[in-house]
Amino acid sequence: MNDIFTARGSVLIAGATINGSTVDIAIDETGTIAGIGEGIRREYDADVVIDGSDRLAVPGLVNTHTHAAMTLLRGYGDDMPLAEWLTQKIWPLEAHLSGDDVYAGTKLACLEMIKSGTVAFNDMYFFMDRAAQAVDDMGLRATLAYGFIDLGMEEKREAEIRATEALVAHVKSLDNPRIRAAVGPHSVYTVSPEGLRWCATFAEEQGIGIHVHLSETEKEVVDCVAEFGKRPAVLLDECGCLTPRTVAAHCCWLDEAECRLLGERGVSASHNPASNMKLAVNRAMPYRWLKQYGANVCLGTDGCASNNSLDLMEEMKFAALLQKFAWNSPTLLPAGEAVAMATAAGARALGTGPGTLTAGAPADIVLLDARAACNTPLHHADSNLVYACNGGAVMTVLCQGRVLMHERTVPGEEEIVRGAAAAARALVGRAREAS
Amino acid sequence: MNDIFTARGSVLIAGATINGSTVDIAIDETGTIAGIGEGIRREYDADVVIDGSDRLAVPGLVNTHTHAAMTLLRGYGDDMPLAEWLTQKIWPLEAHLSGDDVYAGTKLACLEMIKSGTVAFNDMYFFMDRAAQAVDDMGLRATLAYGFIDLGMEEKREAEIRATEALVAHVKSLDNPRIRAAVGPHSVYTVSPEGLRWCATFAEEQGIGIHVHLSETEKEVVDCVAEFGKRPAVLLDECGCLTPRTVAAHCCWLDEAECRLLGERGVSASHNPASNMKLAVNRAMPYRWLKQYGANVCLGTDGCASNNSLDLMEEMKFAALLQKFAWNSPTLLPAGEAVAMATAAGARALGTGPGTLTAGAPADIVLLDARAACNTPLHHADSNLVYACNGGAVMTVLCQGRVLMHERTVPGEEEIVRGAAAAARALVGRAREAS
Numbered sequence: 079m080n081d082i083f084t085a086r087g088s089v090l091i092a093g094a095t096i097n098g099s100t101v102d103i104a105i106d107e108t109g110t111i112a113g114i115g116e117g118i119r120r121e122y123d124a125d126v127v128i129d130g131s132d133r134l135a136v137p138g139l140v141n142t143h144t145h146a147a148m149t150l151l152r153g154y155g156d157d158m159p160l161a162e163w164l165t166q167k168i169w170p171l172e173a174h175l176s177g178d179d180v181y182a183g184t185k186l187a188c189l190e191m192i193k194s195g196t197v198a199f200n201d202m203y204f205f206m207d208r209a210a211q212a213v214d215d216m217g218l219r220a221t222l223a224y225g226f227i228d229l230g231m232e233e234k235r236e237a238e239i240r241a242t243e244a245l246v247a248h249v250k251s252l253d254n255p256r257i258r259a260a261v262g263p264h265s266v267y268t269v270s271p272e273g274l275r276w277c278a279t280f281a282e283e284q285g286i287g288i289h290v291h292l293s294e295t296e297k298e299v300v301d302c303v304a305e306f307g308k309r310p311a312v313l314l315d316e317c318g319c320l321t322p323r324t325v326a327a328h329c330c331w332l333d334e335a336e337c338r339l340l341g342e343r344g345v346s347a348s349h350n351p352a353s354n355m356k357l358a359v360n361r362a363m364p365y366r367w368l369k370q371y372g373a374n375v376c377l378g379t380d381g382c383a384s385n386n387s388l389d390l391m392e393e394m395k396f397a398a399l400l401q402k403f404a405w406n407s408p409t410l411l412p413a414g415e416a417v418a419m420a421t422a423a424g425a426r427a428l429g430t431g432p433g434t435l436t437a438g439a440p441a442d443i444v445l446l447d448a449r450a451a452c453n454t455p456l457h458h459a460d461s462n463l464v465y466a467c468n469g470g471a472v473m474t475v476l477c478q479g480r481v482l483m484h485e486r487t488v489p490g491e492e493e494i495v496r497g498a499a500a501a502a503r504a505l506v507g508r509a510r511e512a513s
Numbered sequence: 514m515n516d517i518f519t520a521r522g523s524v525l526i527a528g529a530t531i532n533g534s535t536v537d538i539a540i541d542e543t544g545t546i547a548g549i550g551e552g553i554r555r556e557y558d559a560d561v562v563i564d565g566s567d568r569l570a571v572p573g574l575v576n577t578h579t580h581a582a583m584t585l586l587r588g589y590g591d592d593m594p595l596a597e598w599l600t601q602k603i604w605p606l607e608a609h610l611s612g613d614d615v616y617a618g619t620k621l622a623c624l625e626m627i628k629s630g631t632v633a634f635n636d637m638y639f640f641m642d643r644a645a646q647a648v649d650d651m652g653l654r655a656t657l658a659y660g661f662i663d664l665g666m667e668e669k670r671e672a673e674i675r676a677t678e679a680l681v682a683h684v685k686s687l688d689n690p691r692i693r694a695a696v697g698p699h700s701v702y703t704v705s706p707e708g709l710r711w712c713a714t715f716a717e718e719q720g721i722g723i724h725v726h727l728s729e730t731e732k733e734v735v736d737c738v739a740e741f742g743k744r745p746a747v748l749l750d751e752c753g754c755l756t757p758r759t760v761a762a763h764c765c766w767l768d769e770a771e772c773r774l775l776g777e778r779g780v781s782a783s784h785n786p787a788s789n790m791k792l793a794v795n796r797a798m799p800y801r802w803l804k805q806y807g808a809n810v811c812l813g814t815d816g817c818a819s820n821n822s823l824d825l826m827e828e829m830k831f832a833a834l835l836q837k838f839a840w841n842s843p844t845l846l847p848a849g850e851a852v853a854m855a856t857a858a859g860a861r862a863l864g865t866g867p868g869t870l871t872a873g874a875p876a877d878i879v880l881l882d883a884r885a886a887c888n889t890p891l892h893h894a895d896s897n898l899v900y901a902c903n904g905g906a907v908m909t910v911l912c913q914g915r916v917l918m919h920e921r922t923v924p925g926e927e928e929i930v931r932g933a934a935a936a937a938r939a940l941v942g943r944a945r946e947a948s
Contacts, residue, residue: 152889153896157833157847190886191688232877316704355834356900359842387887392827398592399790399831402836408793412592448630452822454587463822465791470905475662493888502890 082481083489087125089441089479090118094130095448097459098436102111103135105441109479111119113437126481128474135461136417137433138197138442139390140424143289143327143378144349145203146212147183147219149190150502152382158293168383171203174508179501180205184212186498187388192218192488193417194389194469195444197429197477200325200348200378202262207248210257217482219442221428222249223262223289228273228283230377235273242277246284248505256478257426260287263319263503265294266302271317278318287323287389287428289317290314292337293360293481311336320345325427329368330361337364341371346427351396352387353380362404366413376423377416377513389469398464413464441479446471465481515800517916518924522560524914524924525553529565530883531870532894535637538570540876544914548872549822563909567884571852572868573632573877573912574653574825575859577783578762578813579726580638581647582610582618584625585937595730595792603783603818607639609943614936615640618646621933622823627653629824630879633865635760637697639723642683645692647797652834652917654877656863657684658697658724663708670708674679677712683718691788691913694861695722698754700729701737701745704873706752722863724759725749727782728771729763730794746771755780760862762813764795764803765789772799777804781862784854786831787822790813797839800846811858814853824904829855836910840877848899 087107101119105111114275155167180203198219201209206222212488213220224245228235229278241262249259261284263269263277277390281288293299302310311332314320323342326388332340340347349363368375377397379388395488396414397510401411427431431440475483524540532886537553540546548557559595615638626634633654636644641657645703648655657679663670677696684694696719698704716723728734728745737745746767749755757779764782767775770877775782803810812832814823836846860868866875882888887902910918917923 149886151892152901156893156896156900157844159843163843166720186889191887217912218878311711352830352834355838356843358837358841358845360838360841362838375707384903386896387902389903392830392903395787395827396831396834402793403790403795403797403835404794404838406795407729408598408791409593410793449927449930450586451621451628451930454621455585455589457586457588457937457941458591461821463589465591466587466791466817467822468824468827468903468905491886495884495886499890502892506892 082126086290087226088235089256089476090122091128091130091135091443091445092119094133094135094172094445096135102434103443105479109438109441111139111435111437111441118307125167128484130445132139132447133445133473134448134453135435136444136446136463137421138444138475139195139197139420139432140376140428140433141191141199141388141390142325142349142376142424143190144187144199144201144210144388145181145381146187146199146201147203148182148381148383149498150179150505152386154383156386170513171466173506174512177205179206180506181208181212182498182501184209185216185494187220187382188212188216189488189491189494192216192482193472193476193486194391195475196388197471197475198424198428200260203264208243210249210252213257214252216252216474217480219256219428219430220476221287221289222256225262225264226273226277227264227268227332228270229268230270235270236340238273239276242280252501258286260289260500262289265291265298266368267311268299271313274317274319275312279352281323287325287327287486288319288321288443290327292329293331296331296361299331309333309336312338315339315343327380328354329363329459330359334367337367337373338371340373341423341508344374346374346376348376348378348427349397350378350380353384354395355396355400357384362400366405367400374423374426375419376427377419378458390420391463392468394464410425413458413460416464417460422502436459441476443476444472445474447473479508517611517919524563525557525559525562525878526563526565526570527573529568529880534826536823538870538878540914544876546874549870550835564766565880566791567882568880568908569883569888570870570880571879571898572856572870573879573910574630574855575811575863575865576631576813576823576825577627577859577862578761578785578815579622579634579636579779579812581622581634581636581644582615582619582638583816583818584620585614585933585940587821589818591821598610603948604746606816606940606944609940609947610639612640612643614917614940616643617932617936619644620651620929622817623647623651624923624929625823625924627651627910627917628907628921629826630907630910631823631825632877632910632932633667633723633859633863635695635863641680645684645687649687651687652915653912654691654723654863654865656693656695656724658695660697660699661708662699662703663705664703664865667706668703673830674711676858678716679757681711681721691860693721697724698823700726700733701748702733705769706748709749709752709754716758723754723758724760725762727761729768731766734766736790744771745770746774750774755868756788760848762815763789764798765794767799769802771893772802772808773801773806775808779809779829781809781811781815781858783811783862784814784832785815787828787836788819789821790831790835791819797835801835801840809861810854811815812854825855826898827903828843829891829899848893852895876911876914878911882908883943
């Protein structure tokens with residue numbers, strides 16, 4: 079079994095189901111889909127053959143907003159008001175976080191994502207060189223941003239600029255096509271306009287993405303208007319941060335004009351429904367406006383401190399149900415659109431290909447168990463994917479043609495779990511000692 | 514391995530974790546928990562020993578509102594307005610439903626519930642003698658009600674009375690302590706006051722439960738007030754239907770006085786958050802009032818046509834997150850309360866014991882994988898259970914001391930899935946031919 083994980087070469091997925099048809103998927107040695115169709119197996123001599131019978135093939139999922147290493151904080155504090163939660167639980171622990179913790183926590187996050195069908199994620203946190211190491215080990219894709227927070231202080235801004243430059247240089251030095259850097263101005267309430275402008279300019283110079291929180295809470299909007307006389311999206315735009323390379327997370331409190339602005343600038347808006355519900359932000363992303371004005375609406379889980387899961391299949395259901403409930407329309411965000419948010423829109427947001435199962439696309443492929451209870455009966459595959467199944471139905475995951483999970487086995491799983499559990503215990507211990 | 518499923522006798526779960534302590538659980542030959550504590554294994558000579566290491570033991574979950582056989586309609590119609598969905602999708606298919614279909618669909622539902630940690634459910638549908646057969650085969654608990662709908666017509670009422678009496682007699686004849694009957698007046702908008710009164714009287718005579726839909730939509734309330742000059746809960750109460758044996762599903766549009774009434778009558782209110790969100794009912798159950806006035810708030814998935822999953826672990830997360838979001842409070846319905854809703858409150862609603870892991874309680878026990886990513890780290894077990902894990906973390910399930918699933922294996926799984934898939938295909942075929 080182990081060789082399927084270490085093999086490098088061509089792959090054939092024989093007889094998987096896509097949209098009700100049984101097809102073979104040929105993957106070349108560069109990890110690109112060479113062809114999809116009936117009977118390909120007769121002509122394709124692959125190094126690795128994966129049996130696709132009783133398997134539904136779908137594109138790998140893309141998580142466009144998370145803080146991966148926060149898996150270590152999963153369940154450490156819940157059911158609290160935001161300010162209390164941050165000051166009493168999250169920040170005291172984060173103050174003791176080490177690079178080793180970020181490595182262990184990101185590895186656990188990668189494991190959890192692979193096990194639930196995610197092949198790529200957009201991350202923002204600290205010690206991101208260690209996050210890069212974890213991603214490199216685990217074999218999926220990531221766009222990594224250092225969380226840039228200057229709080230309006232020039233000295234802090236200089237330090238954040240150096241940290242951002244260092245991460246971008248480090249990621250470049252890795253020369254791993256699966257790992258990219260982005261610039262991560264945290265938000266309008268934590269980064270000065272000067273800081274935002276530097277981020278925009280640097281991202282443009284480097285030709286890399288921008289990862290920012292936008293209009294998560296009403297307070298953010300009210301404070302922004304009070305301080306700057308304009309709403310957050312307008313401020314970001316004036317600082318050059320709204321671009322087709324920008325992923326704006328949350329977007330709950332955007333007004334219609336801001337949605338139009340995001341559409342005009344070609345911004346990707348990452349919907350994070352579970353986190354928004356758990357933190358009671360009191361408004362769901364205005365999906366209908368963002369769609370209407372052509373923004374690229376994609377999907378994210380947020381970090382494990384505020385979700386507390388990285389299962390994007392579960393998140394598709396939260397998105398489809400929250401939109402219906404919050405905007406009072408049972409027809410809003412149907413299953414097919416939720417799948418597209420988690421696949422094609424996510425891939426577009428991170429620039430990782432079309433996010434579809436088509437010849438020429440990167441072989442980022444998930445095989446689901448067609449015989450799972452959640453896929454029975456199979457009236458509509460998209461409906462089952464969004465409303466009935468969760469990550470437990472994912473059997474096999476490929477990223478760029480490389481097998482990351484097969485028949486639910488991920489190499490090294492036990493060690494990753496043990497390492498993360500030990501890191502979390504030690505982190506809590508250090509925080510307790512210091513308090 | 515197979516003998517663990519067929520064995521009848523005493524059971525020992527050795528070294529499982531409960532609330533952070535490692536304990537043994539002794540189960541006697543009647544399926545009752547004989548003792549829980551450290552070192553019991555040294556004195557307890559059990560017929561079956563289950564290794565509890567790396568397992569968290571929690572009480573079996575109780576699903577207090579579903580239409581189990583509707584698994585066959587999973588994904589057949591979604592993302593539609595309610596009236597269109599019912600008239601174009603659900604009813605045309607249900608018109609062709611047979612007893613064999615209900616047997617196959619209920620078996621699939623039982624399989625799905627067992628795989629996600631549910632040991633008991635409260636069901637309302639048709640051909641309930643066949644549902645009983647499926648429950649009997651699968652080994653979990655159920656309270657089964659025939660969906661009583663008279664639409665105000667005396668002749669139809671007589672037929673519904675006969676069907677209800679027949680089911681109650683049939684369930685009694687089974688003499689299976691795991692299977693009970695209830696009376697199932699569908700709702701105030703489908704059953705006349707005469708019908709409701711008959712149901713209340715008959716349930717009292719028989720000493721059995723009442724299972725009813727209550728205030729799912731605003732339309733139900735508005736129509737009820739227009740026709741009867743009173744709100745639905747008041748009408749139900751006047752007809753004798755609000756009792757400590759009553760489970761009222763949905764309860765979204767109750768006003769404060771109705772919540773007080775449910776509390777006074779000792780009614781169980783079944784929260785169905787995913788269904789309510791998907792159908793965009795536009796109001797979340799007023800959990801805070803129901804709790805304040807002492808109603809027994811429990812949890813249900815509703816049927817698979819409107820959820821589309823029977824995973825009650827997922828439903829706990831929906832409940833905890835929907836309450837926070839809809840009522841704008843991040844502290845509402847914390848994890849511990851969500852767990853109690855799905856366990857102790859559910860058990861109370863169906864009268865199946867305390868719903869806790871305590872000596873003298875029925876051995877309805879779920880063992881979760883403590884080494885799953887969703888349980889790592891393990892800062893708070895309740896938080897992980899509600900917010901991080903889904904049914905995929907369930908490894909072993911016991912009901913009344915009998916092992917229904919072990920290490921995720923349920924006997925006969927493949928055949929159940931195949932049977933349900935074939936029944937669903939044939940059902941759609943019959944409906945198409947007839948249209």
